[in-house]
Amino acid sequence: MHNFELLAFLLMGVLIMVAQVNLNKKLKEIGKAKIWSNQILSVGAIVLIAFGVLWAVSSLLEHETQAAMMGIIIFSGSGVLLGLIAFRLISRQS
Numbered sequence: 001m002h003n004f005e006l007l008a009f010l011l012m013g014v015l016i017m018v019a020q021v022n023l024n025k026k027l028k029e030i031g032k033a034k035i036w037s038n039q040i041l042s043v044g045a046i047v048l049i050a051f052g053v054l055w056a057v058s059s060l061l062e063h064e065t066q067a068a069m070m071g072i073i074i075f076s077g078s079g080v081l082l083g084l085i086a087f088r089l090i091s092r093q094s
Contacts, residue, residue, distance in 0.1 A: 008057045012050050019046050032090055041086035048079030 023042050027033040052075030059068035 002061055005058060005061055009054060012054055016046055016050050027090070030090075038086060038090050041082055041089065045079045045083035045086055048082060049076045050079075052076030052079060 020043060023046075024033060024039075027038060027042075032038055052072050055071030055075055056068040059065070059071060
């Protein structure tokens with residue numbers, strides 16, 4: 001594993017944690033933190049997007065550009081769709 005790749009994985013872990021902490025704060029502010037579907041969908045979206053980005057970083061370091069783009073499309077695209085579903089559910093609940 002290259003040093004850059006290790007640093008990217010460590011930084012992405014920190015970014016996932018920061019995103020989840022901020023998401024929990026926002027959900028507590030609007031009073032929807034106790035609904036488990038909000039938490040599960042939001043965490044799933046964050047993890048899928050991060051996984052897609054890290055897949056692309058690893059693939060580009062191995063000079064596999066097609067695998068990198070497919071990782072972004074499949075994993076990060078799925079994460080964005082899951083995030084949109086979570087956003088819609090959070091905004092609709094009263």
